[in-house]
Amino acid sequence: MIAFLVRRVAWLMATLLVVYTVTFFLMRAVPGGPFSSERQPPPEIREAIARRYKLDLPLSQQYVSELSRLLRGDLGMSFRLADYSVAEVIAEGWQASASLGTVAMVLAVVVGGGAGVLSAARPGGLVDGLVRVSTMVGISLPSFALAGLAVLLVVYEWRLLPAAGWGTLPQLILPACCLGAVYAAEIARLVRSGVVEAIQSDWVRTARAKGASHSRIVLHHAVRGAIGPVVSFLGPAIAGILTGSVVVEKVFAIPGIGYHFIEAATTRDYTLAMGLVLLYTLLLGVAGILVDLVQAALDPRIDLEK
Amino acid sequence: MPTRFRELVPFLLAAALLAAVGRAFWLPGERPADFVFVNGTEPKSLDPQLITGQPEGRIAWALFDRLVRWDPETLEVIPALAERWEVSDDQRWYVFSLRKDARWSDGVRIDAPGIVAAWQRFLDPATAAEYAYQLWPVRGAKAYSTGLVRAGAMIEVELDQRDPERPFARGPLVRGEAAWVGSIAGDGARQASDAAELFGGSDADAVLVDVDGVLYASPDHPLVAAGDAIAARAALPDFATTVGISAADEHTLIVELTEPTPYFLHICGFYPLSPVPMHVIEKHGSPGWTKADSIVCSGPYRLHSRRLRDRVRLVRNETSYRTDEVSLEVVDALAIDSGATALALFETAAVDWATSLPPFAAKLFIERDDPTLRLRSELSIGFYRLNTTRPPLDDRRVRQALSRGLDRATIVKAVYGPGQPTSLSFVPEGMEAATGYAPVQTAAEDAAEAVRLLAEAGYPGGKGFPKITITFNADEGHQMMAELIQAQWKSRLGIDVELASMEWGAFLDAQSRLDYWVARAGWTADYVDPNTFLDMFLTDGANNQTGFSSPAYDRLIAEASRTPAGEARDAVFAEAETILMDELPVLPLFMRVSKNLVAPWVTAFPENPLDIHPLEAIRVDATARDRARQARRLRGGGP
Numbered sequence: 001m002i003a004f005l006v007r008r009v010a011w012l013m014a015t016l017l018v019v020y021t022v023t024f025f026l027m028r029a030v031p032g033g034p035f036s037s038e039r040q041p042p043p044e045i046r047e048a049i050a051r052r053y054k055l056d057l058p059l060s061q062q063y064v065s066e067l068s069r070l071l072r073g074d075l076g077m078s079f080r081l082a083d084y085s086v087a088e089v090i091a092e093g094w095q096a097s098a099s100l101g102t103v104a105m106v107l108a109v110v111v112g113g114g115a116g117v118l119s120a121a122r123p124g125g126l127v128d129g130l131v132r133v134s135t136m137v138g139i140s141l142p143s144f145a146l147a148g149l150a151v152l153l154v155v156y157e158w159r160l161l162p163a164a165g166w167g168t169l170p171q172l173i174l175p176a177c178c179l180g181a182v183y184a185a186e187i188a189r190l191v192r193s194g195v196v197e198a199i200q201s202d203w204v205r206t207a208r209a210k211g212a213s214h215s216r217i218v219l220h221h222a223v224r225g226a227i228g229p230v231v232s233f234l235g236p237a238i239a240g241i242l243t244g245s246v247v248v249e250k251v252f253a254i255p256g257i258g259y260h261f262i263e264a265a266t267t268r269d270y271t272l273a274m275g276l277v278l279l280y281t282l283l284l285g286v287a288g289i290l291v292d293l294v295q296a297a298l299d300p301r302i303d304l305e306k
Numbered sequence: 307m308p309t310r311f312r313e314l315v316p317f318l319l320a321a322a323l324l325a326a327v328g329r330a331f332w333l334p335g336e337r338p339a340d341f342v343f344v345n346g347t348e349p350k351s352l353d354p355q356l357i358t359g360q361p362e363g364r365i366a367w368a369l370f371d372r373l374v375r376w377d378p379e380t381l382e383v384i385p386a387l388a389e390r391w392e393v394s395d396d397q398r399w400y401v402f403s404l405r406k407d408a409r410w411s412d413g414v415r416i417d418a419p420g421i422v423a424a425w426q427r428f429l430d431p432a433t434a435a436e437y438a439y440q441l442w443p444v445r446g447a448k449a450y451s452t453g454l455v456r457a458g459a460m461i462e463v464e465l466d467q468r469d470p471e472r473p474f475a476r477g478p479l480v481r482g483e484a485a486w487v488g489s490i491a492g493d494g495a496r497q498a499s500d501a502a503e504l505f506g507g508s509d510a511d512a513v514l515v516d517v518d519g520v521l522y523a524s525p526d527h528p529l530v531a532a533g534d535a536i537a538a539r540a541a542l543p544d545f546a547t548t549v550g551i552s553a554a555d556e557h558t559l560i561v562e563l564t565e566p567t568p569y570f571l572h573i574c575g576f577y578p579l580s581p582v583p584m585h586v587i588e589k590h591g592s593p594g595w596t597k598a599d600s601i602v603c604s605g606p607y608r609l610h611s612r613r614l615r616d617r618v619r620l621v622r623n624e625t626s627y628r629t630d631e632v633s634l635e636v637v638d639a640l641a642i643d644s645g646a647t648a649l650a651l652f653e654t655a656a657v658d659w660a661t662s663l664p665p666f667a668a669k670l671f672i673e674r675d676d677p678t679l680r681l682r683s684e685l686s687i688g689f690y691r692l693n694t695t696r697p698p699l700d701d702r703r704v705r706q707a708l709s710r711g712l713d714r715a716t717i718v719k720a721v722y723g724p725g726q727p728t729s730l731s732f733v734p735e736g737m738e739a740a741t742g743y744a745p746v747q748t749a750a751e752d753a754a755e756a757v758r759l760l761a762e763a764g765y766p767g768g769k770g771f772p773k774i775t776i777t778f779n780a781d782e783g784h785q786m787m788a789e790l791i792q793a794q795w796k797s798r799l800g801i802d803v804e805l806a807s808m809e810w811g812a813f814l815d816a817q818s819r820l821d822y823w824v825a826r827a828g829w830t831a832d833y834v835d836p837n838t839f840l841d842m843f844l845t846d847g848a849n850n851q852t853g854f855s856s857p858a859y860d861r862l863i864a865e866a867s868r869t870p871a872g873e874a875r876d877a878v879f880a881e882a883e884t885i886l887m888d889e890l891p892v893l894p895l896f897m898r899v900s901k902n903l904v905a906p907w908v909t910a911f912p913e914n915p916l917d918i919h920p921l922e923a924i925r926v927d928a929t930a931r932d933r934a935r936q937a938r939r940l941r942g943g944g945p
Binding site: 030031032033035036037038039040041042043044045046047048049051052053077080081082083084089092093102148151155156159162163164165166167250251252253255259260263266267268 | 322347348350351352353356358431432434435436437438439448451452453593596597613614615616640641642644646647650651653654656809810811812814815816818827828829848849851
């Protein structure tokens with residue numbers, strides 16, 4: 001267990017360094033910079049600004065100084081949100097993204113899991129058909145289309161919920177549904193196939209022979225067989241959902257880090273983009289480790305030391 | 307996994323969920339704002355000296371007062387912090403008499419020495435203000451803001467000492483003549499250099515200056531550790547003696563210009579020249595002073611709170627001498643840059659003003675003559691740059707042919723709908739009403755003449771014309787315009803043009819490196835004077851970006867900057883624009899129109915060609931607004 005953790009954390013650190021290095025040079029290889037503007041100041045001012053932010057140094061020197069700052073635990077100041085440090089931006093955006101992501105994920109697990117079980121209970125039935133069609137739609141519909149459709153119907157047509165913004169509970173509902181829908185569809189699919197497979201297994205036949213009812217078999221025995229793939233899916237999915245959704249956050253004007261991420265990339269906000277890439281890598285890595293731990297706890301056949 | 311822990315998991319999840327949601331929605335006692343508007347992208351900063359964009363400007367106009375203001379309708383200069391001013395006959399000296407009742411929102415008086423210090427910060431290279439060049443007409447300001455220090459010049463050396471009471475204040479100054487500037491090698495050999503940069507600068511670590519026999523260097527210089535030099539944070543030209551900004555007394559500010567600059571007074575009303583509260587900046591530093599619990603303001607509003615990419619909340623500033631002009635107590639500026647989202651909020655009565663709308667909606671609103679859409683020609687021009695360094699565009703006749711082969715009216719109407727005027731001059735027509743300067747137009751559309759010019763340049767019927775490309779930043783409207791222009795050049799001139807859509811940063815980069823043939827562009831006046839458009843095309847001007855260079859043109863623009871405002875100066879500008887409209891390094895296409903969505907219950911909404919709408923001048927019929935909100939109220943509860 002300890003050896004496993006040490007090994008994985010070491011790998012994660014190495015991954016972070018590689019991701020940081022690659023992103024650093026990629027960002028700077030892209031044309032333009034944090035001070036590109038349609039309205040160019042005179043060259044003397046441009047040079048003064050470059051000097052002030054040390055953008056005039058050779059890339060290798062910039063890399064070394066940025067990395068040493070990072071190793072001291074300082075992510076630096078944002079270029080584009082000049083009143084904030086990267087840490088402050090992440091702290092503020094994280095609250096919105098994490099709240100939205102948590103609600104969306106709980107919705108996805110409850111709705112997706114429920115639909116998957118219902119669907120698997122009577123394969124080929126009416127409920128199964130409905131669930132299979134909606135999961136197909138949910139998986140294939142891009143989130144900007146889903147969000148656009150939701151705004152048209154719920155906001156413009158029925159006037160049920162506010163169009164955008166952040167701060168009240170009604171403002172959370174629509175984006176959480178749009179964000180959760182894709183995950184719900186994926187979970188429903190995984191749960192359905194897991195349960196269907198389990199129902200055909202020997203141990204379920206044994207349970208049935210012992211006289212267990214159909215609902216008990218589905219809810220008590222077969223669902224357990226479906227948990228494994230869902231947990232594997234949830235690890236990266238939680239990391240992804242917590243770091244925010246670019247599309248949903250933009251459409252519903254939610255001040256989360258997904259929105260910050262895309263803005264940081266397009267405005268060449270080097271420090272903010274680097275900070276968010278690191279955060280994303282870290283979350284994905286940690287989620288991967290957690291998934292393995294949970295899998296091992298759930299399934300005695302898995303040995304972490306191997 | 308032990309059963310008991312597994313049983314706890316759902317409860318833990320639920321608790322985490324509740325905590326996360328609660329944390330996000332814990333907003334202590336916020337009341338709805340009296341006025342909500344969509345401000346566009348998140349402001350870069352609240353520091354008026356560091357910003358350049360319009361969303362930033364809308365906040366800065368409300369939070370910070372300037373020496374003078376612009377009338378919200380006519381843009382005429384009117385008194386603000388300066389209650390009156392005198393200008394010398396040669397237009398080089400300005401004496402501003404400040405009003406005595408102006409205070410920061412913490413009660414501290416706004417006086418002339420404070421404004422001098424604030425402008426000094428604006429020019430300081432360490433501040434790195436992009437708009438610092440706006441003050442370059444002032445004597446010595448350019449040298450100060452670029453940090454040029456030469457041997458023999460009067461300089462100020464800022465010692466590396468901090469005052470614990472004001473940790474971000476400048477250190478004590480040593481002033482004197484720089485006897486020597488340069489670097490000293492390990493063996494003690496002195497290498498004089500012509501100019502030293504800031505000690506904080508990247509390549510300046512080795513630089514030392516000698517004042518009255520004492521050496522000064524950056525704190526990490528080896529000679530400082532050895533005790534042979536004194537640690538200093540910066541060496542700059544001596545502000546007090548070399549820069550023409552000074553306070554004669556508490557209430558008198560004197561500014562000396564290098565040349566008569568007719569638009570200088572107007573610039574004094576521009577937001578980057580807003581005095582900033584030095585007493586707060588010295589205490590909290592930058593950007594620390596911009597936080598809601600530190601910032602103090604001088605404008606009709608002060609900052610209440612700010613949530614990144616959500617909103618900036620402004621409240622009436624009771625200490626402003628203009629506080630009685632304010633009718634909207636609480637104003638929310640939403641940071642929303644998606645046009646579709648802004649439109650949805652406006653249509654559901656969640657916002658009272660949207661500062662722009664997506665092109666598809668604009669066309670729809672114009673066609674149905676919707677009264678909530680306010681169209682207004684701006685001092686702003688949409689144009690194409692032509693790269694005059696690349697054949698075949700280096701031939702003036704080719705550029706003229708490209709211009710005369712265009713039916714601007716059809717193209718502009720197809721892209722933006724009716725109500726978008728075309729332009730044959732680079733200075734927008736609105737300049738005449740604002741300043742009296744009548745813009746000079748390029749030759750009008752004439753397809754036959756265009757064909758003749760092209761043939762004269764060696765491409766009869768477009769034969770042999772190299773393939774050129776129109777480059778634009780990815781956008782539906784820009785794409786459509788480029789396609790129409792491509793089609794017209796093909797059918798009328800017989801030339802083939804390719805289109806290239808680029809991402810914004812890469813597009814700007816390609817333009818500034820002259821790596822293009824034809825590129826879409828736009829320019830909006832910084833101040834109300836033809837110079838803001840015409841000085842772009844000085845040889846090697848930062849915003850020229852066409853390779854255009856004409857000594858005659860450069861001479862005329864320089865002459866205009868020496869000429870006091872009036873007909874003589876307008877004639878010089880007209881002569882310059884005639885050259886520009888004959889040489890055509892740019893193809894003027896259309897005058898940009900501001901498109902504001904303003905709710906019907908807004909009773910006063912001043913408009914002007916710079917698209918500035920001071921919040922303190924906006925009035926709202928609160929009864930009508932509440933009635934409308936009630937009628938359109940969402941069943942699920944409004945924001």
